Amino acid sequence: MSCSGVATGSRPEVQSRAPRPLGRVNWLGVASLYRRELKRFLSEWRRTLGGAAVSALLFLAAFHLAQDPAPQPLPGVSLIAFLIPGLVVISIAQRSFEAAAFSILFDKLEGVIVDVLTPPLSAAERALAYALAAASAGLASGAAVVLVLAPFAAWLRVQPVPLALFLVMTALLHSLLGIAAGLWAERWEKLAATQTFGLAPLIYLSGAFFPTGDMPYWGRLAVKLNPAYYAVDGLRFSWLGQSEQAPLLGAGLLVLLNILLLILAWRLFAAGYKLKP
């Protein structure tokens, strides 16, 4: 700045008052927004993590009691072991989506979204901080489900690296969808509609509960267009060593989709879509 020549040591306080140089990426800003978002989630962890765990256990119990005779969805895999990766994906997807969307819509309705819009954060930094925070919330929820279902799962063929990749991709994907939904909705009813009519069919009909070979013809076609299908299938590959699709295809598609959605979220923030007059 122009005052740098004056402040040669006699008035060091001028330097301290200058704005913090931000550099190319405002890491401190991203970290602050990330922390704020995560605190929000942590403040109600009992309800969110407990709810996810109970709901996964209920699904497992209902399927366990209702299976007669026991179907074998994949060769050598019991129904329960087959269901667990699907239940983990569902809990991650629901929590990530909700964490991002609720937070943005709540701030819009309360009029405090300016707290996020006025600091020196670029659109990409905002998108990144929201997505990472919501994805962390989703992964925490997935971890809670894994924890309570661990005694019933098959652990012999777990491959940690693909497992981590598919979990993170799933969480990120639904966080980004949640950001888009939170920006688009102006009322709670609209957001609830995206969940009931968009997210729920996507995740419940992803093959989380049944092999897609059992679906009617049009269902088999539709499921191939469902990103959650590749998340469930990929997670099943990393967990059980068996899947319907090539895991590389699923991983590639998920990475590509995440990049596209990240660009979308970035452009929406940059345009101030439904955020700025």
Added chain:
Amino acid sequence: MAVALPPAPRPLGTINWVGLWTLYLKEIRRFGKVATQTVIAPVITTLLFLAIFALALGGNSRQANGIPFSQFLAPGLIMMAIVQNAFVNTSSSILISKIQGNIVDVLMPPLSAGELTLAFAAGGVTRGLVVGLAVAATMALFVPIHIVDPGLIAFHALAASLMLSLVGIIAGIWAEKFDHMAAITNFVITPFAFLSGTFYSVERLPQLWRVAAHFDPFFYMIDGFRAGFIGRADTSPYLGATVLIGADLLLWILAYVLFRRGYRLKA
């Protein structure tokens, strides 16, 4: 000299019918205004459940209690939608009013505790039945639904929606935050609804759990309601009816007493 008197208050009579009707209408309009969220959303959710359970456990050859699995499942899912929506209607109405501070609009008018209980409960019953009808009509497109005993169906739909409306009133009065309500829904209502025989015949349960099921009012409502569609039940319909009427009566008295005392409603 004729003095201009202020108009005398409307004589209320034994029961304040106008007040009762007005509060009932308010409860109906509350959910009617957002019908996408309150009626169509449960229809979609229930259809999704039908799809996943039928696809995972169905197969055309698969039978439960001697009938195709999807026909066994459908009545239970309809009942689940009825009770969940009856519960949500009363509990959310009271809790939101308390949090927004407009519960006084219900407490100030000349409505007795009995009239409050009746109007709220009737609102919940109406929502439950409307959703139940919508779900049944949509499901009939995918699963053959036969009506064997309309009386049994009507009785159980009514008794069950009344029961959960009353539970919703009590929960709405008790809860102070949305977190409390979410906890009741997650940890009480959903587990009961899920594990009470919607997805399987309790005859398949181990002895201990079968006995436990007979202490669960949700089991009787699902079992009796389903009997109206498939013509056979896991337990005696008279026992079920007695349990449901007894539970409704007890819950009614509890809700009445809470309104009467103003528990967590009045300072």
